[in-house]
Amino acid sequence: MVDATLLNNKHLRFSELQQEADTPANPSPPVQLSSSQLAEPKQPLRWLFLDLNSYFASVEQQLDPDLRGKPVAVVPTITDSTSCIAASFEAKQFGIKCGTNVGEAKQKCPEIILIKGNHPAYVAYHEKVKAACETVLPIDKVCSIDEMRFRLLATEASPAVASELAERMKLALRKQVGEYITASIGIAPNAFLAKLATDLKKPNGLVILQQEDLVHRLSDLELTEFCGINRRMKIRLNAAGIYSGKDLINASQRELIRAFGGIIGERYWYYLRGYDTNHENKSDKSLGHSHVLPPELRTDHGTRDVMLRLIQKAAARLRSNDLWATQMHLRVKGIVKSWDASTSLSPTQDSITMTERFLELWEKRDFTRPLQVGVTFTGLLKSEHVTPSLFDQTVERSHFNAAIDQVNQRFGKHKVFLAGMEKAKHTAEERIAFQKTWLMEEGKDDNHFQL
Numbered sequence: 474m475v476d477a478t479l480l481n482n483k484h485l486r487f488s489e490l491q492q493e494a495d496t497p498a499n500p501s502p503p504v505q506l507s508s509s510q511l512a513e514p515k516q517p518l519r520w521l522f523l524d525l526n527s528y529f530a531s532v533e534q535q536l537d538p539d540l541r542g543k544p545v546a547v548v549p550t551i552t553d554s555t556s557c558i559a560a561s562f563e564a565k566q567f568g569i570k571c572g573t574n575v576g577e578a579k580q581k582c583p584e585i586i587l588i589k590g591n592h593p594a595y596v597a598y599h600e601k602v603k604a605a606c607e608t609v610l611p612i613d614k615v616c617s618i619d620e621m622r623f624r625l626l627a628t629e630a631s632p633a634v635a636s637e638l639a640e641r642m643k644l645a646l647r648k649q650v651g652e653y654i655t656a657s658i659g660i661a662p663n664a665f666l667a668k669l670a671t672d673l674k675k676p677n678g679l680v681i682l683q684q685e686d687l688v689h690r691l692s693d694l695e696l697t698e699f700c701g702i703n704r705r706m707k708i709r710l711n712a713a714g715i716y717s718g719k720d721l722i723n724a725s726q727r728e729l730i731r732a733f734g735g736i737i738g739e740r741y742w743y744y745l746r747g748y749d750t751n752h753e754n755k756s757d758k759s760l761g762h763s764h765v766l767p768p769e770l771r772t773d774h775g776t777r778d779v780m781l782r783l784i785q786k787a788a789a790r791l792r793s794n795d796l797w798a799t800q801m802h803l804r805v806k807g808i809v810k811s812w813d814a815s816t817s818l819s820p821t822q823d824s825i826t827m828t829e830r831f832l833e834l835w836e837k838r839d840f841t842r843p844l845q846v847g848v849t850f851t852g853l854l855k856s857e858h859v860t861p862s863l864f865d866q867t868v869e870r871s872h873f874n875a876a877i878d879q880v881n882q883r884f885g886k887h888k889v890f891l892a893g894m895e896k897a898k899h900t901a902e903e904r905i906a907f908q909k910t911w912l913m914e915e916g917k918d919d920n921h922f923q924l
Contacts, residue, residue: 520623520667521635522620524672527559527565529558529590530545533588533591544582549765552768554574556571616668655677658679662683662747687722696711710732715732721745758851760791761783762783762786763845787850796854802850810842814834
């Protein structure tokens with residue numbers, strides 16, 4: 474039975490969305506104003522941003538009550554040489570965070586519990602989170618496995634109503650997903666500020682940033698606390714005379730363009746004044762995989778086998794997305810010495826062609842004490858944009874590879890595979906990376922998780 478209240482809410486929001494569509498968008502910001510004149514046209518609250526707290530570690534604690542209240546770190550493999558990919562609230566109190574070396578984490582907290590990442594579980598809980606949130610507001614965009622944003626319409630834009638919606642969303646997570654799945658929520662005139670607001674109070678926080686409060690609330694922030702500003706960008710901004718959040722807010726549009734070195738500076742000028750722009754950061758098209766080598770495969774032959782495994786996996790993903798690659802980049806990160814290699818390809822999605830090219834490059838390998846391997850395909854094209862070469866077999870081979878994919882999908886992962894990756898076929902399992910919310914299935918029942 475369909476919930477009549479839910480239908481009425483969706484109908485009401487659709488009507489409000491139509492009204493907004495009929496209303497002129499925010500007028501173009503008055504560029505002629507100096508940055509010190511922050512009496513800009515009033516910008517209402519338009520966005521609610523949800524950021525799940527310590528998501529991977531929280532899922533592990535939700536699944537296993539014995540982990541609750543204890544310092545937990547999620548890792549790609551159980552070895553001291555790798556890094557944490559998530560840390561529970563309890564672990565963070567010891568200074569352990571995403572990216573902390575496992576050996577260092579053990580020194581900071583000898584009682585730390587290491588859990589190998591269960592990525593199918595994180596995807597399954599992600600779907601539950603989406604369903605719970607959508608009982609309160611429609612999702613505008615899923616930004617990553619642990620982040621999503623929601624647009625506020627009409628009366629929802631008032632601080633009181635927006636705050637109530639945020640609390641309802643937190644309650645829905647607790648009741649429909651689990652008591653250990655919590656979120657920090659930010660509400661602001663634009664999505665950039667709403668996301669920034671989620672970092673101002675963790676865990677389980679709720680922060681509303683109104684336009685008139687921006688100078689007061691953001692001036693004391695460190696530059697690296699702003700979205701998109703890392704240590705390297707901080708150095709660049711410092712060189713331009715910008716050292717704090719206050720300096721960032723007070724800088725003119727021209728000064729920010731010069732400091733950031735491009736259009737991102739202009740966008741920051743608008744963001745920090747509450748304008749609801751439509752700028753979306755679009756990354757270059759690429760597809761790839763990387764893997765930390767388990768200790769038993771940190772040899773020349775083991776490195777080669779895992780690299781073959783990554784190439785087969787990435788090629789299968791190309792085919793599943795109807796993409797053809799024109800560049801292949803290889804990397805072996807060594808403890809003593811690393812190795813990189815790149816090659817151009819005629820548009821292909823054929824595993825055999827890629828393997829042949831890899832083996833040619835492999836003859837010139839130069840690394841010492843391998844630790845991590847990776848392969849990336851760039852220059853991606855859709856089938857309709859590909860003109861096959863008359864002088865190679867890539868199209869025929871692609872049909873052959875597609876047939877192998879179908880066999881594996883029907884009978885199970887690795888029912889058919891290249892003999893060269895026999896010892897490494899169970900390595901490099903699918904994992905969640907930034908802005909990724911799903912796991913590719915290489916065969917029947919692959920990456921399945923039953924809640």
